[in-house]
Amino acid sequence: MDPILVATSVGKRFPGVVALSEVDLALAAGEVHALVGENGAGKSTLIKILTGVYQPDDGTLTYRGEPATFASPMAAQQAGIATVYQEVNLVPLRSVASNLFLGREPRNRLGLLDFRAMNRQARELLSSYGVDVDVTRPLRTLGMGVQQMVAVARAAATQTRVVILDEPTSSLEPREVDTLFGIIERLRSDGVAVLYVSHRLDELYRICDRVTVLRDGRLVHSGLLAELPRLRLVATMLGRDLEEVRRDGATKFEGEHTADEKPVLTATGLTSKHRLDDVSVTVRPGEIVGLGGLLGAGRSETAMAIAGALPLDGGEVFVAGRRMRTGSVAVAMRAGVVMLPEDRKADGILPDLSVRENIVLAALPRLSRTGLVSRKRQDAIVDTFMKRLRIKASSPDQRVGDLSGGNQQKVLLARLLCTQPKVLLLDEPTRGIDVGAKAEVQGLVDELAAEGLGVVLISSEFDEVVEGSDAIVVLREGRVVTTLRGADVNEAALLDALVDET
Structure with missing residues (x-):
């Protein structure tokens, strides 16, 4: 699989803090790539560099084989990099259809918005992803799970080559998670690169091909997820030596509280x-x-x-x-x-x-x-x-x-x-x-x-x-x-x- 978006030795510093140091990441066409790490690992900073929110202090970005610099999130979106955040960042007072086609609304011969065409295309798009909803309703009247699905569908519907999903299932019901994974599989088959950020191990091993692990702003592992057992993944995220943990296992024994002691x-x-x-x-x-x-x-x-x-x-x-x-x-x-x-x-x-x-x-x-x-x-x-x-x-x-x-x-x-x-x-x-x-x-x-x-x-x-x-x-x-x-x-x-x- 050919890489679409590559970060090489990327670094980012803030006053008194090194947020990222010499981080590499390569997203390939038709691949779902997991990005994992605990709080403060640098995941959010890396995503913001990939999407033009921050400019890297060190290192380079390559997009579709060419050196790239995204001056703003809009520049990254126009280039084909879409991001769906955990907190839905759409327009709650506008309709579902308006949110799906925001900035690229269909127009008639006179240059006016064609609401009939927009609503029809919105229904067809959501139906193809297994989402059944009245597209004329204001987005805010729908549950958070449906709003999240609309945000994902919007990202997938544009001429996107890279989709970044940041904790996309945090507001979804199990049925909606299955629908989301169906969308991801469709993106994969279309040759889109998907960067998937989640703390849920079951999801990672179900949908992801490769994994990049960050800790304290540094790259600590990158490779095929199937070759990294769950216990090893967790130990890598936390910076624990797995063999040492096993060797020093049962070393602590404190005085037990009696079962009949009244709980506070x-x-x-x-x-x-x-x-x-x-x-x-x-x-x-x-x-x-x-x-x-x-x-x-x-x-x-x-x-x-x-x-x-x-x-x-x-x-x-x-x-x-x-x-x-x-x-x-x-x-x-x-x-x-x-x-x-x-x-x-x-x-x-x-x-x-x-x-x-x-x-x-x-x-x-x-x-x-x-x-x-x-x-x-x-x-x-x-x-x-x-x-x-x-x-x-x-x-x-x-x-x-x-x-x-x-x-x-x-x-x-x-x-x-x-x-x-x-x-x-x-x-x-x-x-x-x-x-x-x-x-x-x-x-x-x-x-x-x-x-x-x-x-x-x-x-x-x-x-x-x-x-x-x-x-x-x-x-x-x-x-x-x-x-x-x-x-x-x-x-x-x-x-x-x-x-x-x-």
């Missing part, structure tokens, strides 16, 4: 369309339960559902034996459930406020008397937690945005602990902080658990989950596949659970 958190049957499917988690006082899984497995969604930040279609949450109403962060906090978010800058700290203001923010309702908050009581709490968590700041009045990442994380922890919680949900608590600060945060989590707090831990670093957890609930595609306890809490068992084809 019981979440059962958590279900949210396209996100969670009957997920259950149990945490006892003083226990750290890790949520294991690859990107998109449903780890963050599970924590958000327990914390009231994700609407649920079904399921119950009990805190210390009492049923908690789901879907409300305020209710969850009053019940004693708090969550440290994955992105502390976007969802956590208020960078322009002081350390004091950030810490006491969640505790203000408890500290107020007739609407007034005593500065003395605030200072006492702030002083207590700054000492306990060893927060390094010139004073409580220092702007929190000026602190290091590790100290910002501690400030967020202090804010949550001010509420005197029963359950602490930690989503990537050590991401983006240095090694020393990471060890301090991990030590704090252990101390909190030792004091009887129930902890749910999420981390993309498998060794952190294994070393820090008493039990691990393993998730895949929004479902629980197993729970590891005691001597089974090791990397070998975790990797086995993630790729188990049964």
Whole structure:
């Protein structure tokens, strides 16, 4: 198969960050090529270079045998490179037909839009792909799955030589996934090169011919997918030595929590369309339960559902034996459930406020008397937690945005602990902080658990989950596949659970 689009030694740098370094990628005609890697691996940056959003700082692009430079996404589209993103980027208020032919609408002899012809061609196009829908309806009135199928059909209908599909099945029902794969097979037979980005291993092995694996902005593997076993693929993505993992397998054994010990958190049957499917988690006082899984497995969604930040279609949450109403962060906090978010800058700290203001923010309702908050009581709490968590700041009045990442994380922890919680949900608590600060945060989590707090831990670093957890609930595609306890809490068992084809 001849290559259509080739990236050679591509590199991209941002201030203080090397996003890509010497990455190669070759997409061949009639091939479905998987692009995989965890968060921060460089997948999105590479796609943006291929589609003209970014210009590479190093390396070259070759398209259809000629050196290529795409000055904008429009230039890439006009050249025949179409991209379908996870979030549908069409025009919701316009009709399905208008979206399908946006920018290339059929016109009559007078140069006016021929709506009758456009609607007829839209029906024929969607019907050929197995999609039955009223093409005159506004796109926003349709479900997300149908909208995604319209976006894919639009990309496939143009004079496209390369189609990039970024997590295309995230909003699709199983029947719609089958329809999508039918479209992909048709593209393959037409000689179109398809770049397929997904975290779902079953899909990759079902539809893809070759695979490129990125890790930390670098190419770590490229070759035939059929020659790469699932366990080896996962180990390659994570940067783990498979033989070492096997050799060091069952090395951890923590004291077990007795079965009759009353759970501080019981979440059962958590279900949210396209996100969670009957997920259950149990945490006892003083226990750290890790949520294991690859990107998109449903780890963050599970924590958000327990914390009231994700609407649920079904399921119950009990805190210390009492049923908690789901879907409300305020209710969850009053019940004693708090969550440290994955992105502390976007969802956590208020960078322009002081350390004091950030810490006491969640505790203000408890500290107020007739609407007034005593500065003395605030200072006492702030002083207590700054000492306990060893927060390094010139004073409580220092702007929190000026602190290091590790100290910002501690400030967020202090804010949550001010509420005197029963359950602490930690989503990537050590991401983006240095090694020393990471060890301090991990030590704090252990101390909190030792004091009887129930902890749910999420981390993309498998060794952190294994070393820090008493039990691990393993998730895949929004479902629980197993729970590891005691001597089974090791990397070998975790990797086995993630790729188990049964």
